[in-house]
Amino acid sequence: MTDDIDTEDEMVLAAEYALGLLSPAEESAIEDLLSVDPEMRDHYAKWTESFANLTDDVAPVSPPAALEDRINEALFGPAKKKNSLFARFGFARFGALNPVSGGVVAAAVVLFALSQSNFLRDDVPSFVAEVVSDDASFVILARIDADISSLQMERQVGGARAGRALEVWLVAGDYPPISLGVWPKGEIKTTFAITVAIPWEIEDCVLVISDEPLGGSQTGAPTGDLLAVGPVTLEL
Amino acid sequence: MAEIADIENYIAKCALGDRDAFSLLYAATSAKLFGVCLRVLGDRHEAEDALQDVFVKIWHNADRYQINGLSPMTWLITIVRNLSIDRLRVRKRIQGAGLEAAEDLASTDPSPEAMAIAASDRRQIAACMSELDAGQSDAVRRAYLEGETYQELSTRYDVPLNTIRTWLRRSLIKLKECLSR
Structure with missing residues (x-):
């Protein structure tokens, strides 16, 4: 069906095609015509x-x-972790709170420290996190038991500010941070019991350490500077 | 408000995999396109799903869009309209032909003359629709914005299928005469 269609017919068929009024057989005939007939394409475009x-x-x-x-997730997969976890979990999550500014995360050094440490190891698979500040002035190793019942932590670098306390938070997605507890004053290692139900995959969580008044935040949410941030990953 | 040239630029960059341009395109056009999804589907939840399909399709098909003097919004709106109508027809359980292929052709190059006429069409479509009888313009609108088929129009206006087709084709010819003036 090409030459025997007069111009007016073509014009009307193009309109019917654009409106989706044609049968499948007619549509496919029009598509053939569109691929060879510039005049038909003009009609259709108009x-x-x-x-x-x-x-x-x-x-x-x-x-x-x-x-x-x-939409972005459908196209590009889950949001990638940006170069600065602070940018993602600090500013985005806690709004006005200011993370301690700093330079590049010394991730390699921290990983080395983790693999050299005898702390936090047994044969059961578990979850680990390196909780670090942007400038690596603050490094904490963390391990969550496979049954997600407790969190063991060890300070490698850094500690609470004078007259202040460290508070540990678990954060997932857009959910509000959950407080796991206040770091006992002066201790290098500590263990927090995880008594709250975690309604999401632990590997999607991030551990955050904030600077708080002695005794911890009074509001149920972080109130001071965010000192360190670390994603939870499955221990290899 | 993004200019037409900005939108063309965003689409062109999407074709090169530029995600920032995709964000800008979304910011510039999503409200209008979502409005069209809502208008066609009349259901917020379904309109959201449709808009997701639309932007996924825009990203994948951006390389098929050619800057050709027609408004890039025409290309985008045609994708929105066709995907929304497809959903609507699935909802109505109508076994119709898919409209998938149609918007791929929306970007084919028209002649310069076609571009000039298209530009004037934009101004005239409202005026020309009002020159049709109320029933005629209503049927054209229903076909475009509600995806009604000849069968549905035939039922709606209670006239035989062949008659409705003849009648609508006559409306389209009249519309074209007006648009071409």
């Missing part, structure tokens, strides 16, 4: 433009904010 302008009076409506994340 109708497409005209019909699209029927939406001129459709009011814009902002889609929900979470939809863009959903």
